[in-house]
Amino acid sequence: MKFVLKVSSSNEYCDGDCEFAVVELSPELASLGLRRIAALKEQKRLDPDIDEVYYWANYAQFFSPWINLASTEKEVEAASLALADTLDDLQIQEKDIAIVSESFQVPPSQISRVECERMIVRADSIAFVAIPKHASFYVETVEIPLAVLERAAAGGVPSARG
Numbered sequence: 787m788k789f790v791l792k793v794s795s796s797n798e799y800c801d802g803d804c805e806f807a808v809v810e811l812s813p814e815l816a817s818l819g820l821r822r823i824a825a826l827k828e829q830k831r832l833d834p835d836i837d838e839v840y841y842w843a844n845y846a847q848f849f850s851p852w853i854n855l856a857s858t859e860k861e862v863e864a865a866s867l868a869l870a871d872t873l874d875d876l877q878i879q880e881k882d883i884a885i886v887s888e889s890f891q892v893p894p895s896q897i898s899r900v901e902c903e904r905m906i907v908r909a910d911s912i913a914f915v916a917i918p919k920h921a922s923f924y925v926e927t928v929e930i931p932l933a934v935l936e937r938a939a940a941g942g943v944p945s946a947r948g
């Protein structure tokens with residue numbers, strides 16, 4: 787199951803061309819997230835000051851429909867506009883998270899270059915964070931709630947809201 791997640795930036799003036807992220811939430815990834823949440827809860831029993839845990843991971847693909855918009859290549863412009871139209875149809879600006887079909891693909895010209903990708907594990911959710919290439923700030927996806935992870939791990943079709 788694929789999700790498109792809204793992304794926020796720690797830099798109020800720049801998002802590093804990372805407005806959205808697509809995550810393939812397979813039963814294996816959902817189960818991994820659940821195991822890590824359980825491990826965090828166990829650690830929290832031993833040390834109540836622990837709040838969240840970061841794991842190196844590259845499960846999220848950060849992107850923007852507006853990357854390379856000034857390109858003179860017609861294919862790049864068409865891909866950008868088609869992706870923007872798809873995101874408008876999903877109403878992702880209002881929802882922050884949307885389920886997309888398995889065939890949903892981000893054109894290579896719209897994929898953002900990032901580094902230091904990590905999964906953030908919290909008591910009731912996971913999220914993904916990265917540093918846009920050549921930047922000194924972070925971008926972070928909205929959280930995927932525990933209820934969504936549980937349904938995805940069971941092979942069910944979770945709703946985007948949890």
